[in-house]
Amino acid sequence: MSESKKLFIKTYGCQMNVYDSERMAEALGGQGYVETQSADDADMILLNTCHIREKAAEKVYSELGRFKGLKAEKPDLKIGVAGCVAQAEGEEIMRRQPLVDLVVGPQSYHRLPEMEAKTRTGAKALDTDFPEEDKFEKLKNRPKAKRGPTAFLTVQEGCDKFCAFCVVPYTRGAEVSRPADRIIREAQDLVDRGVREITLLGQNVNAYHGAGPNGDITLASLIWELNKVDGLERIRFTTSHPNDMADDLIEAHGTCDKLMPYLHLPVQSGSDRILKRMNRSHTAESYLRLIERIRAARPDIVMSGDFIVGFPEETEEDFQATMDLVEQVKYGYAYSFKYSTRPGTPAAERAQVDPDAADDRLQRLQALITRHQREIQDSMVGRTVRVLFEKTGRLEGQMVGKSEYLHSVHVKARGIEVGDLREVRITDSGANSLAGELLSFGD
Numbered sequence: 001m002s003e004s005k006k007l008f009i010k011t012y013g014c015q016m017n018v019y020d021s022e023r024m025a026e027a028l029g030g031q032g033y034v035e036t037q038s039a040d041d042a043d044m045i046l047l048n049t050c051h052i053r054e055k056a057a058e059k060v061y062s063e064l065g066r067f068k069g070l071k072a073e074k075p076d077l078k079i080g081v082a083g084c085v086a087q088a089e090g091e092e093i094m095r096r097q098p099l100v101d102l103v104v105g106p107q108s109y110h111r112l113p114e115m116e117a118k119t120r121t122g123a124k125a126l127d128t129d130f131p132e133e134d135k136f137e138k139l140k141n142r143p144k145a146k147r148g149p150t151a152f153l154t155v156q157e158g159c160d161k162f163c164a165f166c167v168v169p170y171t172r173g174a175e176v177s178r179p180a181d182r183i184i185r186e187a188q189d190l191v192d193r194g195v196r197e198i199t200l201l202g203q204n205v206n207a208y209h210g211a212g213p214n215g216d217i218t219l220a221s222l223i224w225e226l227n228k229v230d231g232l233e234r235i236r237f238t239t240s241h242p243n244d245m246a247d248d249l250i251e252a253h254g255t256c257d258k259l260m261p262y263l264h265l266p267v268q269s270g271s272d273r274i275l276k277r278m279n280r281s282h283t284a285e286s287y288l289r290l291i292e293r294i295r296a297a298r299p300d301i302v303m304s305g306d307f308i309v310g311f312p313e314e315t316e317e318d319f320q321a322t323m324d325l326v327e328q329v330k331y332g333y334a335y336s337f338k339y340s341t342r343p344g345t346p347a348a349e350r351a352q353v354d355p356d357a358a359d360d361r362l363q364r365l366q367a368l369i370t371r372h373q374r375e376i377q378d379s380m381v382g383r384t385v386r387v388l389f390e391k392t393g394r395l396e397g398q399m400v401g402k403s404e405y406l407h408s409v410h411v412k413a414r415g416i417e418v419g420d421l422r423e424v425r426i427t428d429s430g431a432n433s434l435a436g437e438l439l440s441f442g443d
């Protein structure tokens with residue numbers, strides 16, 4: 001048997017890319033690759049790219065340029081580009097950067113083993129198809145090795161919403177849901193390998209409508225099926241669209257014990273005029289009513305969201321409407337971005353907002369979000385939460401995990417293992433995390 005080759009994967013962007021990188025590493029594992037944390041000793045470097053914001057392609061080209069020296073020293077080194085920039089740029093990547101051997105889109109990475117073999121003959125390999133076959137079916141035999149207590153699991157991919165700023169419908173393609181039985185099987189396998197918390201992933205995860213035993217089932221039904229998996233303790237899902245927040249899913253937040261009280265529900269703007277121009281097909285009011293219903297089902301739920309400021313034609317008044325919405329919702333977490341043009345999307349053609357005004361709005365929004373975030377985090381002091389421990393902390397004897405609400409919690413105590421789920425009383429709130437003391441001695 002030949003000596004193992006080393007694979008270095010650098011992952012950008014969303015959680016789905018993290019999941020995809022894991023699957024790509026597994027696929028190449030069959031070709032004798034083991035992962036390395038350093039590009040310097042790699043036989044293959046794979047950049048798993050993101051195209052969602054800010055000059056994504058340019059960043060990838062400059063990153064690739066940095067591998068020139070390595071490739072000169074090691075002519076057998078193979079360099080690949082995967083993910084959404086690969087999908088969007090395709091062959092252009094090889095034209096602009098000849099040191100690239102392989103370009104693979106997010107829907108074709110099950111073909112990586114053949115593609116890698118092709119590059120070993122000195123040829124280039126390109127695949128940005130949206131193939132008929134299901135990549136997950138081709139990659140269904142996942143390794144059995146033990147792993148950490150949390151995992152991502154893609155249940156749905158692509159998006160049919162076509163928000164006017166977003167490249168996802170073009171790079172990830174149309175909305176496709178995986179069949180429920182395959183997801184349950186994959187979840188069971190993950191649990192057998194030590195996983196206790198699964199985050200279900202999809203660009204539009206709450207639009208999930210995969211094949212169930214008697215026709216298509218909803219995300220809520222899938223969650224109820226997963227709720228039955230012994231050893232699985234926690235279920236999360238991301239990212240959702242307000243219009244797909246069905247009644248059964250809202251209800252599940254109040255009744256399904258393994259579903260965690262945290263919901264990422266991007267609104268993007270608080271101005272109806274801008275929401276319309278974004279093609280969001282909901283209003284600020286309908287979003288606020290929705291949150292009321294979710295909070296009625298699960299009063300302690302922590303909300304999270306995404307915002308774009310400086311969307312074309314956004315006025316100060318529109319921006320104020322966003323600030324008002326944030327005041328009303330009070331997010332525990334929120335991610336805000338300055339609008340950046342994505343060529344090929346409808347908003348790219350419109351009148352752009354003055355960049356200084358957009359910067360100023362971003363700062364004001366982020367200051368407000370940070371204040372709320374901190375208030376919500378501070379309000380945890382004195383409460384008892386359940387923490388799933390994920391790793392050792394920086395201090396001696398310290399362990400770090402996540403509460404139900406996704407806050408990081410540090411605990412100094414003997415006998416806590418990675419993967420333990422324990423009751424912790426919160427004693428202190430710091431800049432980005434909580435500290436607490438152990439209450440229970442087992443789970």
Ligand code: 5AD
Nearest residue numbers: 165166266306307337338339340342
């Ligand atoms: N400019 C700025 N932010 C964007 N997002 C998506 N496209 C753009 C863009 N062109 C943000 C949205 C989305 C998050 C993942 O990224 O807020 O919810």
Ligand code: SF4
Nearest residue numbers: 159161162163166168
């Ligand atoms: Fe992009 Fe999300 Fe809108 Fe789909 S719903 S187009 S993924 S922002």
